Amino acid sequence: MMSSRLAGTALCRPLSHVPLPHGPALRPTADMITSSLLHRCPAAPAPPQTASLWPPRFSLPRCASTLSAPAQASEEEKAAKKAGTAGKVPQGEGSAQQEAVVSYWGVSPSRLVKDDGSEWRWTCFKPWETYQADLSIDLQKHHAPTTFLDKLALRTVKALRWPTDIFFQRRYACRAMMLETVAAVPGMVGGVLLHLKSLRRFEHSGGWIKALLEEAENERMHLMTFMEVAQPRWYERALVLAVQGVFFNAYFLGYLLSPKFAHRVVGYLEEEAIHSYTEFLKDIDRGAIEDLPAPAIALDYWRLPQGSTLRDVVMVIRADEAHHRDVNHFASDIHYQGLELKTTPAPLGYH
Numbered sequence: 001m002m003s004s005r006l007a008g009t010a011l012c013r014p015l016s017h018v019p020l021p022h023g024p025a026l027r028p029t030a031d032m033i034t035s036s037l038l039h040r041c042p043a044a045p046a047p048p049q050t051a052s053l054w055p056p057r058f059s060l061p062r063c064a065s066t067l068s069a070p071a072q073a074s075e076e077e078k079a080a081k082k083a084g085t086a087g088k089v090p091q092g093e094g095s096a097q098q099e100a101v102v103s104y105w106g107v108s109p110s111r112l113v114k115d116d117g118s119e120w121r122w123t124c125f126k127p128w129e130t131y132q133a134d135l136s137i138d139l140q141k142h143h144a145p146t147t148f149l150d151k152l153a154l155r156t157v158k159a160l161r162w163p164t165d166i167f168f169q170r171r172y173a174c175r176a177m178m179l180e181t182v183a184a185v186p187g188m189v190g191g192v193l194l195h196l197k198s199l200r201r202f203e204h205s206g207g208w209i210k211a212l213l214e215e216a217e218n219e220r221m222h223l224m225t226f227m228e229v230a231q232p233r234w235y236e237r238a239l240v241l242a243v244q245g246v247f248f249n250a251y252f253l254g255y256l257l258s259p260k261f262a263h264r265v266v267g268y269l270e271e272e273a274i275h276s277y278t279e280f281l282k283d284i285d286r287g288a289i290e291d292l293p294a295p296a297i298a299l300d301y302w303r304l305p306q307g308s309t310l311r312d313v314v315m316v317i318r319a320d321e322a323h324h325r326d327v328n329h330f331a332s333d334i335h336y337q338g339l340e341l342k343t344t345p346a347p348l349g350y351h
């Protein structure tokens, strides 16, 4: 049986050998979100210290659950006292606590708590941004290309798939992580360009700026989640740097020239992403990839129940990709019908 360590061989530094403790999952209700907004943490316990992105990490992943934070924090406090560094609060993502900043400006971000009184520990997303993925979405939908531009878009995506198939083969954990670094670009580029257009033309956007930025953020959360499972090596980071430089500029130019083509390309990219995650699931089911416990960030972001595993995470991410597919094909269709995006209300929160 090939473990996820093997699944990420050569290209990724997997963390599958590290136990991924996680505690009770967040199941926020409307009341909870409201109460979260209203509550502040008077004396929240210090969370575990987290790793920085660079230089390459050798420390534990950020997988401790929100509820396990107090126990771990007390251990850290003891260690800090021993080391004479007491008073320094660990800093980093997954930790709602940071070093106190003395400032004249009086800006102090609210601290949020869950229903159980434990501190909301993520600074990259808030309780009201979490959601339950719609797993009932049709994964088989495909936009049949009829026009020249559609065929070009499909062939472009198929051409892009070819080198990634050769490069990653069936290392789906690594493949997913690396491709998410690209997938989070189009939404941001489209959002920025629509934002500038709105300013230039003194007009509303129909909500599409926010919808595309939401997509970019959702894709980035996929990356943040996969980072808990596998870590890139230095040359993979270099590859991402190069690919991002090329892809960002190419997509920027493509969106300026033809938004309907750009959205169609993303629609087809998402169809490929669904295929990749389906293969990922097959490898988990046949034991080629170890079905690790879901990282805490995934439990909170997708409101997954405690005991969820990597398989559950891949399921919700695949559902997200299906939603992105629909949104982008829809956006392209709007252009094809001679309309502008602003004329059709954007599907906000559709991911």
Ligand SMILES: [Fe+2]
Pocket: 180, 183, 218, 219, 222, 273, 317, 321
């Ligand atoms: Fe994604």
Ligand SMILES: [Fe+2]
Pocket: 183, 219, 270, 273, 320, 321, 324, 325
């Ligand atoms: Fe996507």
